[in-house]
Amino acid sequence: DIQMTQSPSSLSASVGDRVTITCRASQNINTFLNWYQQRPGRAPKLLVYGASSLRGGVPSRFSGGGSGTDFTLTISSLQPEDFATYSCQQSFGTPYTFGQGTKLEIK
Amino acid sequence: QVNLVESGGGLVKPGASLRLSCAASGFTSSDYHMSWIRQAPGKGLEWVSYIESSGDTIFYADSVKGRFTISRDNTKNSLYLQMNSLRAEDTAVYYCARGRSWNALDFWGQGTLVTVSS
Numbered sequence: 694d695i696q697m698t699q700s701p702s703s704l705s706a707s708v709g710d711r712v713t714i715t716c717r718a719s720q721n722i723n724t725f726l727n728w729y730q731q732r733p734g735r736a737p738k739l740l741v742y743g744a745s746s747l748r749g750g751v752p753s754r755f756s757g758g759g760s761g762t763d764f765t766l767t768i769s770s771l772q773p774e775d776f777a778t779y780s781c782q783q784s785f786g787t788p789y790t791f792g793q794g795t796k797l798e799i800k
Numbered sequence: 801q802v803n804l805v806e807s808g809g810g811l812v813k814p815g816a817s818l819r820l821s822c823a824a825s826g827f828t829s830s831d832y833h834m835s836w837i838r839q840a841p842g843k844g845l846e847w848v849s850y851i852e853s854s855g856d857t858i859f860y861a862d863s864v865k866g867r868f869t870i871s872r873d874n875t876k877n878s879l880y881l882q883m884n885s886l887r888a889e890d891t892a893v894y895y896c897a898r899g900r901s902w903n904a905l906d907f908w909g910q911g912t913l914v915t916v917s918s
Contacts, residue, residue, distance in 0.1 A: 694862075727904040729845070736895055736911055737837075737845065742904035780845055784903030787859040789835070791845040 695719050695783050699792035705800040710771045714795045716764045716781035725785035728757055728766045731794075732777045740779075741766065771797075802826040802907045804896050809912030816886050816916070822879040822896030822909055830854070830874035833899040836881050838892035839911075846892070849881065850899070864890075886916045 696719035706712050716726065724744035729737040739748050741757035744764055754769040768775055776799050781792040808820040822834070836848040849870040850859045858870055869882040879896050893913050897905035 725902055727902065729905075731845075736908040737905075738908070739904055739906045742900070742906075743902040746902075748904075748906065782845070782847070782905075787847075787850060788861045789847040789850070789903060791847060794844045 694788055695722060695786060695790055697781055697783055697790050697792040699779075699781055699795050701795060702793065703796040703798065705798050706771055707800045708771050708773060712768050712771060712797065714766045714779055714781075714797075716759075716766070716792050718762045718764075718783055718785075721761050722783045722785035724760045725783055726757075726759065726764045727782045727784055729780045729782065730775075730777050731780065737780065773799075802898065804898065804907055804909035806894060806896055806909040806912040809894065809914045811915045811917065812886055813918050814887055814916055817882070817884045818886060818914060820881040820883065820894055820896075820912060820914070822881075824877040824879065824898070827898070829872070829877040829879070833903075834872060834879045835897050835899055835905060836870060836879075837895045837897055837905070837908075838890075838914075839895070840889075840892040843892075848894070851879070883914070886914075888916050890914060891916050 698717045726744045728741040731737040745757045778794045780794045803825045805823045833852045835850045851870045867885045871880045893911040895911045898907040900906040
């Protein structure tokens with residue numbers, strides 16, 4: 694199975710900050726990497742697919758990058774509604790494993 | 801608009817069975833592959849199972865293989881997860897989700913809670 698490792702596991706930041714979350718795959722997954730946002734008590738929402746394609750309706754302050762084994766999700770200027778948990782998922786091969794999640798908290 | 805609604809969760813004893821359903825609306829379900837994903841309390845997301853649009857191709861996580869069965873009825877725009885021999889570690893919120901390009905999951909239901917406890 695492909696293991697997905699996110700870092701950091703948690704992150705404290707302030708409104709307006711630029712933050713980057715990293716996801717590393719245990720093997721080459723090309724660009725089959727997706728990012729999800731999950732607020733407490735809610736279902737996850739797709740933000741980025743194919744490593745760098747922003748889903749329609751997602752604010753442009755979100756961006757994804759990387760290929761192969763190393764990927765990033767960057768939020769250019771944090772807004773209050775961005776404080777949530779972010780998870781990466783590889784969709785290169787089953788099982789379509791998720792990272793453990795990164796909890797983004799208000800400093 | 802696209803809407804997914806799960807049902808069928810509940811409290812069951814270890815070894816019991818449960819069947820989850822996911823009703824889809826706002827799109828033609830036969831055009832999309834679907835997945836089940838679960839989230840144990842306070843834990844991360846775990847992909848459980850996948851079924852291709854026609855139902856011909858199916859995959860399972862090792863943790864549920866042989867115990868869970870995914871199926872779909874495109875005439876009813878519905879997805880199912882038959883869960884047998886349930887264990888305490890199957891306790892989670894179960895989400896159904898629609899798959900799109902890159903096998904990304906673009907729409908999720910609100911989830912249904914399954915609790916396995918004696």
